[in-house]
Structures are given as C-alpha cells and as structure tokens.
C-alpha cells in the first residue's frame with residue numbers, strides 16, 4: 001500500500017454544491033492532488049488551511065469524494081467552526097493536507113452491493129462508484145434533509161440504480177428506517193456499505209446483524225491527528241477494546257464494533 | 260553551529276524531542292519524515308499491563324489548545340518491547356520510554372523491564388498524569404511520594420538515565436523538583452498537562468466523558484515557560500522543557516529560560532511532519548537570533 005504523505009497544496013476551486021448548496025452550507029472544495037497515485041474509495045484526508053495558525057488547532061477529516069491525477073474533491077457541510085472557516089477558503093489559498101488515510105470500503109467485483117448514505121455521507125460513494133469495476137452491481141439508497149441538488153447524487157445515478165428519501169420531519173424517520181430494512185433484506189448474500197451520522201449507522205448495523213447481511217460502516221469520530229497517534233478517535237470493538245477509528249477504520253465491519 | 264546536546268547521559272543530535280502521547284510509538288510518523296533526524300523520541304506512556312483508557316469522548320479542542328482524557332491507553336510494556344521497539348531506529352536516535360504505574364513497587368518493576376532493553380536509551384517517569392484514578396498526578400503533587408517513586412525507579416534502572424516528568428498542577432513546583440533531584444533523578448522534564456475542563460451549554464454536558472482532562476498546546480506555553488524558568492534555577496540537574504512549543508522561536512524561548520532540550524507535543528497534531536520541519540528550521544532561526552552555542556545561550560534570559 002502506498003504511504004500517506006503531508007503536503008501544502010492550493011485550492012483550485014471552491015463552489016457551493018448545486019444551486020441550493022449555498023443556503024444549506026454544502027460546498028465542493030477542490031485541491032491540487034499532492035501526488036497521490038492510489039486513493040481507495042472510503043479513505044479520507046485531513047485538511048488544515050495554513051492560515052489557521054494555531055486557532056483552530058486541529059485539522060478536520062473529510063472523505064475523499066473524488067480523486068483524479070490533478071485534483072482531490074471534498075464535499076463539505078458547514079456544521080461548526082472549522083467547517084465554516086473551511087468554506088471561506090478562496091482559490092489559491094494554501095491547505096495542508098495529509099492522507100490518503102484509513103481503510104477503504106471493500107470492492108467486490110460482480111457482488112451485489114448496496115450503498116447506504118445519510119447526508120454528506122454520500123461523499124465517498126462518488127469515488128466508490130467511479131472506481132468500481134462493475135457499477136451495474138451497485139445500488140444506492142440516500143437519505144437527506146437539504147434538497148437533493150445540494151449533493152452529488154446525480155453523479156452517482158448516472159452509473160447505478162438509486163433512490164432518495166427526503167426527511168422533512170421527525171415522523172419521517174421510521175419510514176426511512178423501514179426503507180433501509182427493506183433494502184437490506186433485499187441484499188442478503190450481498191454486501192452493504194454505509195456512511196452517515198451515527199444514529200443512521202446504528203440503524204444500518206442493527207438491520208445488518210438481524211438480517212445477516214455482510215456490512216461495512218464508515219465512522220465519523222472526532223479526530224486530532226488522523227494517523228493513529230493521539231488515541232482520541234477510538235471506537236469500541238465487540239470485545240471492549242478501544243481501536244483508533246482513523247487507522248483501524250474509518251470503515252469497520254458492522255459486527256466488529258459497538259456504536 | 261553544532262546542534263548537539265548532552266543531557267545527563269544522553270547524547271542528542273539536536274535539542275528537539277517529541278513528547279509522550281503525542282507521537283504514538285514513533286512508527287505512526289515514519290511516512291512523514293526521518294525519525295533519525297529527531298533529537299529523541301519519547302513514546303506513549305507504558306504500563307505493565309495493556310490499558311484501554313477512558314471512555315469517549317476523550318479529546319476536545321479549546322482556544323489554541325486541547326483537552327485530553329485518554330487515560331493512558333497503551334499496549335503494555337511486553338508488546339511495546341516485542342512489536343514496536345525493534346522497528347524503531349534506536350541505534351541512531353535515543354528512544355525514551357515513558358512509564359506509569361499505580362505504586363512505587365510497580366514503577367520499579369516496569370523500570371527494570373524497560374531498562375534491560377538495549378533499545379531504550381532512558382526512562383521518563385510520569386508522576387503527573389491527570390487522567391487516571393489510581394495514583395497519577397497524586398505522586399507528582401506530594402514531594403515525599405514523588406521522591407519515593409524516583410527512588411524505586413532509580414534502584415532498578417541499572418545504568419539507564421532517569422528523567423522525572425513534573426506536573427504543573429501544584430502550588431510549588433520547585434519543592435517537587437528538589438525532592439526528585441534529591442531522590443536521584445538524572446534530569447527533569449516539564450510540564451505535563453494542566454487540569455482543565457470544557458462544557459457545552461446547549462447540551463449542558465461536559466465535553467469529555469471524564470469531565471476533566473489535561474490542557475496542552477500553545478495556550479499553556481506561558482505556564483510552561485514559568486515552570487521551566489523557576490525549576491532550572493533551583494536544581495543542578497538538566498531540565499527538559501515542554502508545553503505549547505509550536506515554532507523554532509518557542510524552542511529558543513525554552514532554552515533561554517534554562518532548558519537543555521525540549522519536547523514537542525500537541526503541535527505534532529497540527530501536521531504530522533511538524534517535528535521534522537522544526538528540526539530543519541531550528542538552526543536557521545537560531546543563527547538569525549545570533550545564537551552561537553546552546554551552552555552559552557542556555558539560561559541567558561536577562562531579568563534585569
């Protein structure tokens with residue numbers, strides 16, 4: 001496996017994602033590719049604008065949404081201080097970036113694979129779909145709150161069968177959970193991959209364990225270093241051990257961790 | 260200028276070491292730089308048995324700093340010696356083992372195991388961790404206890420130098436430093452983290468599951484400088500300074516107030532090649548400040 005690297009690179013482009021992305025804080029940040037030859041879908045990078053000085057202190061982790069030899073793209077939702085500052089970057093600004101980090105999603109050519117995405121959790125599935133040797137074996141179920149146009153949903157649906165579910169009120173949650181269970185039941189014997197907020201991952205995990213579907217979950221734990229050194233990002237495995245979600249994850253098998 | 264430093268039995272090629280708990284077992288950083296360029300590497304705190312540490316969340320970002328309550332999660336001394344140490348470039352760079360135990364007897368046993376290894380250059384005794392229930396910082400807050408732990412380690416460390424790491428969470432750090440020196444410590448390192456907390460008004464919950472944690476990063480540098488200044492004037496053994504170091508100028512500040520060497524901690528999280536870049540920057544910045552030898556620059560602070 002190629003070793004990760006740390007580089008200062010320029011922002012090539014930063015744009016709200018889709019016409020409505022601006023009002024919902026969803027942005028596409030495109031950076032120069034620092035020479036990463038092999039990015040595997042589900043891997044992530046740490047981003048830290050050099051202008052931050054020591055405030056904020058930590059970089060922020062983001063899934064690699066798309067990687068080409070020239071650029072890396074990240075789909076970023078402004079939820080707090082760091083992400084809001086990131087979306088204020090301008091073309092030509094310098095960002096320290098290290099990666100590609102962590103374990104990727106399994107790619108199993110020809111195996112029916114269900115991608116389950118919640119909100120910005122759709123990001124890694126763009127690269128996953130683009131890199132998959134048999135995209136016809138893939139399908140996507142996407143749960144979201146902001147309008148569909150805020151996400152790179154179209155990029156995926158060009159290649160695979162997809163359906164989206166928009167949650168507009170808390171009453172919609174049980175309906176979405178039912179959709180997830182239905183889709184999972186339909187994938188017994190196949191592979192399911194999920195990325196999204198923790199309650200969403202919990203639902204997927206429960207369904208996977210109940211229905212016996214092989215399933216991987218990508219965790220979004222808070223990170224400081226991203227490389228396994230600080231021990232701040234740990235998840236608890238089923239034997240009660242603390243494992244770094246940055247290096248042992250972020251993608252885990254659903255039966256290996258406790259959420 | 261010659262960057263090397265001699266430190267109570269240790270020869271460092273430059274004064275920049277990495278601080279325990281902020282550089283993993285060293286191996287995590289190999290993709291980002293040449294470990295042999297560093298003055299020394301202090302590994303994550305080791306205990307006799309592996310520890311899982313505290314529940315999550317256990318880190319929080321604070322203004323120019325961070326809080327941690329990792330609770331000394333580590334793989335245990337046995338696995339460190341069998342799996343990690345052999346992969347470290349210990350022939351070229353001093354590897355310091357940071358150790359933690361629940362009582363002086365256990366400190367002694369741990370010291371004996373670590374000191375017996377050729378690859379361990381020195382021991383750093385952590386009597387100052389704020390994140391563990393048993394012992395922890397209590398050893399470091401009472402001069403008599405601190406001395407007892409130091410003696411126990413010194414008795415069983417063979418010829419390996421012993422550095423004792425002090426806590427800033429005390430009324431009189433000089434009293435602790437003197438007690439540890441009298442008990443035979445070869446050098447001192449300071450500071451460990453400052454006890455702090457962070458809370459969330461919306462959820463009315465603490466940001467750490469442990470409620471309180473250790474504060475580190477640029478925010479603590481003024482406290483660290485003060486401690487290094489006070490202690491280095493009061494003892495006759497070398498002092499290693501740390502706390503918020505995040506530039507070559509910061510390294511100069513610590514040496515100027517009396518440190519022989521420094522350790523870089525939280526800054527390693529701001530970019531994984533931080534320590535390597537610092538080692539490269541230091542000679543240039545030192546030259547630009549007119550520093551011609553560490554010996555003559557050390558403790559040169561002019562207080563009038």
Ligand SMILES: Cc1cc2nc3c(=O)[nH]c(=O)nc-3n(C[C@H](O)[C@H](O)[C@H](O)COP(=O)(O)OP(=O)(O)OC[C@H]3O[C@@H](n4cnc5c(N)ncnc54)[C@H](O)[C@@H]3O)c2cc1C
Nearest residue numbers: 044060061062063075076077080081082083123220221250
């Ligand atoms: C491996 C990995 C991949 C990720 N990929 C993406 C991605 O592709 N796009 C994207 O927009 N985000 C992604 N995230 C989440 C992103 O890292 C966080 O949203 C970001 O760190 C928040 O920083 P902040 O300073 O804005 O938030 P803060 O100001 O620190 O917090 C603001 C709010 O966000 C919540 N929050 C903070 N961090 C997280 C987190 N990690 N997960 C969930 N909630 C959080 C806090 O609890 C708080 O309510 C990923 C996280 C990980 C670990």
Ligand SMILES: Cc1cc2nc3c(=O)[nH]c(=O)nc-3n(C[C@H](O)[C@H](O)[C@H](O)COP(=O)(O)O)c2cc1C
Nearest residue numbers: 278279280304327385450451475476502503524525
């Ligand atoms: C995440 C984290 C883990 C730490 N673990 C240890 C440890 O195991 N043993 C120890 O003696 N100090 C530990 N420390 C303290 C550091 O070694 C250092 O004393 C402190 O962080 C101050 O330096 P800094 O401000 O440069 O980080 C830890 C600090 C952090 C941030």
Ligand code: FES
Nearest residue numbers: 226228230231246
């Ligand atoms: S973020 Fe530091 S160990 Fe995972």
